[in-house]
Amino acid sequence: MTAAHPPHRPEILFPLFGELTKLPGIGPKSADLLERMQITRPRDLCFTLPNAVIDRTRRATITGAPLPGVVTVEVTVGLHQPPQRKGRPYRIFVTDSATEFELVFFHAREDWLRRQLPSGERRLISGRVEIFDGRAQMAHPDYILSVDEAETLPAFEPVYPLTQGLTQKAISKAAAAAVALAPELSEWIDPTLLAREGWPAWRDAVVSAHEPQDTAALSLQDKARRRLAYDEVFVHQVTLALARATARRRKGRATVGTGALQEKVRAALPYSATGAQDRAVADITADMAATRRMNRLLQGDVGSGKTLVALLAMLAAVEAGGQAALMAPTEILARQHHEALAPLAADAGVRVALLTGRDKGADRARKLSALAAGQVDILLGTHALFQGDVLFHDLRLAIVDEQHRFGVRQRMDLSAKGALVDLLVMTATPIPRSLALSQYGDMDLSVLDEKPPGRKPVDTALISAERLDAVVARLRAAVAAGRRAYWVCPLVEESEVISATAAEARFKTLRAALGDAAVGMVHGQMPPAEKDAAMADFVAGRTQVLVATTVIEVGVNVPEASIMVIEGAEGFGLAQLHQLRGRVGRGAEKSTCLLMYSSPLTPGAQARLEIMRETEDGFRIAEEDLRLRGAGDVLGVAQSGLPRFRIADLERQADLMATAQNDARAYLSHDPDLSAPRGKAIRTALYLMEADRAIRLLSVG
Template identity: 65%
Template sequence: MSGRPERLWPLFAEIQSLDGIGPKTAQALAQTGIEAIRDLLFTLPYSGIDRRPRDTIRGADLPATLTVPVVVGQHRPPRKRGGAYRIEVDDAAMRFQIVYFHARPEYLMRLLPPGSRRLVSGRVELFDNVPQMTHPDHVLDSADAGSMPEFEPVYPLTAGVTQKIMTKAVAHALAKAPDLAEWIDPALVAKEGWPGWRDALSAAHAPDHTGNLAPTDVNRARLAYDELLAHQLTLALARRARRTRPGKITQGDGRLRTIVRGALEFSPTGAQLRALDEITADMACPERMNRLLQGDVGSGKTLVALLALLNAVEAGGQGVMMAPTEILARQHYDGLAPMAQTAGVALELLTGRDKGAERVRKLAALTAGEIDILVGTHAVFQDDVVFADLRLAIVDEQHRFGVRQRMELGRKGEGADVLVMTATPIPRSLALAQYGDMDVSVLDEKPPGRQPVQTALISEERMTEVVDHLRRAILEGRQAYWVCPLVEESETSDLAAAEARYAHLRAALGEDAVGLVHGQMPPADKDAAMARFNAGKTALLVATTVIEVGVNVPNASIMVIERAEAFGLAQLHQLRGRVGRGTAASTCVLLYRPPLGEAGMRRLTTLRETEDGFRIAEVDLEMRGAGDVIGVAQSGVPRFRIADLERQAGLMATAQSDARRLLEFDPELKTERGRAARTLLWLMRQDEAIRLISVG
């Protein structure tokens, strides 16, 4: 499987080899990611223009693009330079004008000679009640009328590239597309009525009507499925590669888990027990676990994580839990410490701040097996961190953790099981796109005792009332967060906003009552500010979004989010999840700056109406599109050229089961369909996957 199959070579030729594309146009197209011929073929028209001829423009709903046969009448050149050149024409029922600016009269005389019959197509508008077609898109004599498509595709363009250039280049590119063997399951092709790859491509570039432009169109659905199948094959190969590396059988005897569960003040939810059963069953298998634990804010992931880690310790092994920031690592450590102590388990924290002798001591204890559970940041990834017997690695809140990093983590503990936790509820289609190589457990129940959070929308103009309300709450001994907006993308201005609000609130509520934490602070100051708030020494914490994920202060029962309309839905949901963790009734105040736009209004009212993170994630996906919801740049989610994750969630699920089935039946992709699937992987530039086949 050394190189790209010869049949595909023409598709990977440079775009400049096509008719009408010179170096300048090629450069402009490269800006939009079109570099090879296959990129152009996968750039489908996004709309179309109906060019079907009609007898007359009379009765048309103007302005509109119309196509009519006309008899050319009088030419009226402009009186002064640069003015309008008008040509009168008659269709079957009325007279109108064709208008040109800056055109040469002799050219127009040749194009539209008086007395001739022409088919003209272009946008018709009313000016001073006279219908005018300015600069027609097409002027054809009767003999050439058949060369104009009845429905003309419109391509996404970039500066320096016209529709004409695109149409011509696509036609030339289609001529180079080879016939390829079918890689989709024949039963699925039959059920969906899908055409072959090449036919689907030709048809998608030649739509007949608007319906052909919808994701549900049979040609487009087939091409979208090809992209999704290639992606899911890559994930399935990654999953298989991980599973073929032997794991360790980890089966604890339950003694430590029994102690911890006996010390809890409440019973775990059904969802927690179900997830735990799935995790421990995976750990007991010889293959390596690779599971995603997806739970909404406050669904009790930490308890599930601890019990899974204790299973590893009971079996004589070690566990590690990694968090993305030092604040979160420290918090996990503080949260787990009392329970670990109850069970008599050695727990240790390792962050980038551990230096010198202290670090050496911790590493030696880890290698000697004296530390049962290690909590840390990515410092755990460094080469000098060696475990005696690592059985379970848990990665918390890593939506920035792609397939490649998951493989990296697998190499750290030879045979360690991997559990990735996320508090960001992800709609199913996106979970499959991002975590399709993993098995998924979902926590969809709230533990007993979690308080519902009342959410209110309040205009900024009533800021004084909000501050008065806070003053009363603080006197009652309650604590609150005040989250400042992201003013601009620059950290300095966010900082200025946070510091200005901090000064204002200290003046209003008393200097000792208010603390401040933001992303620019040295870690030690940040931790100190958090610790003071945690201990109840400050009543109000002013913060930028550093507190978005995982911060846990049960006494805090009020969350004020300033300029709430500037935040994304998922982020607002995460921030709101910081309150409602104790026994007090909790409130989240969304302070907005009027007037609210339609999108801002929909985000804030959705939040007010529901606390269900999965419902919120679905609305977020509808509103923003897949790329923005997870921030494509740092996620493991690919950018698809044709597939639309919002509207084609069902296809993604089918592609996942299809890919897994194919590999079970034909692990080396050697059968006829398997070889076709290899071609698909090359076509979709999934070189990583091809390497996995050759390795596997």
């Protein structure tokens, strides 16, 4: 949306959405350079804040100023000394109230310099002063002003981010002109919050952020900046709250289970569910029993027992006479869900089927016709479940497992599959609360924060790659004692082929050390049937060591495996290390995780490995990961649909996200179509921030 105005954009905002070239000093060439910085309208310049400030407060003399540094001082111009030879500098001697120093110019024209700095006259100059050969020099002053013009120089000058070809002067001038276009707008922030935080009005905040009076004005705590950051996250949360409200207005179906099948499964379990599991099941079944559609996220740490919660939820759908579907991201995981759930479901007399891309021809046709006839109660599979020819008899509940790469749009597509289907998204990736709110703010949240009984802590040790032989020797002893181990090969960014080659090389060396029969291998380049066979051998104990790439990161469940070796651990992110470690510690044996690293470690890698050694709490690990790497990396921005904020800092202003969510949901509950005075102001904010999706949701309302 360039200068053309979308329907109903308030007229008061038109100047901010005009053409950049109307601003002073911005021609077509500068406009192209600004476009590289995602600046295409005056509004974008208003939201591009200075990232530094130059102190140009006047001093009487350069004596005592911290040098090298920028100094602003009034001087009397003395002798001009043109260069004797080509390539030498032009020098002008000047005197302030206490000392003499030199102005130095390279390749300058003498007539211009004599006009700017006539001997005997007073001038205000500002620029960087350095000591050179024992003498103070200012090379090419930033400002040379007559005494009458001195008032025009700001005491603190903002410094903007640049792209090659743009100058500070050009962007400062354009930003000042853009800020001058910012209108006074009605307030959209909750008045109590505004008063409590002491935030300025929107226009005052923009002006203040572009005119920093000291370096403190650049901090995240600065009231003007904090207000502008809040505006961004608030508009994002209004968008999510509108999506949630729209989803809730869609008629759902009351799916009320009898509890009979759930009771049968619980009775057959060798353990009882945790309090967190019981709470999650209660949340989910209450949502299913309501007449609006469920849109819930179940977040649980590695091994917190999401699979049982999913099964109990699906049984509620079956008890009510309907069907349920569970979609996993990979075939290995879908098969594993089938192996885990089918026996439990069979105890309750529930019919479970598995559908993956591997089902072809008559076999696939048979499954599809049974599904359409209602002879399948629970369907497990990969995204193949949601292809056009897969028709359910009466789908009540769709569960998407491990989809932290599943954005809001895909969730909306998915829930369109069945008439009035309830949707549950599960993830074993603990996401810090601020990110969960920004990523899944349109959903209701249940968290599994207890480990099921019997899960033992995993001993984690750091070990240098130089001690590889010692690790192999320990592994040989463990294998002789009948233990099972994973050996994860280093992560090779962007190349599954190289990762596979590394895995094959390690597979050969371990077979040589431990015996051919003891070692299996699985990596992403293998044909699916070979992968399954290798996994089956490891599960059954026919092989005792499984060499793998990160294909085993999510969900592989072999309770007998009690050793995890991660080679090149310094190359993995915290979330990945945590997921990999979660593959052990599932059975009766004491488990160990060895993080092998190559020296020297970067400070970031050192910090990651230390956190892994200190804690197994996935949520604490996720918060640390966010602090160390930033939001984009934690979720993988490209896939995550994470908002790209210009001002708000998701890592360090996490508190704003929760406040914004509470405020947005509370406000929309009593003014759902934003028609009251504050609601109209919020509409203006949506147009200002180009929250197109929210505007569409309102217009279809």
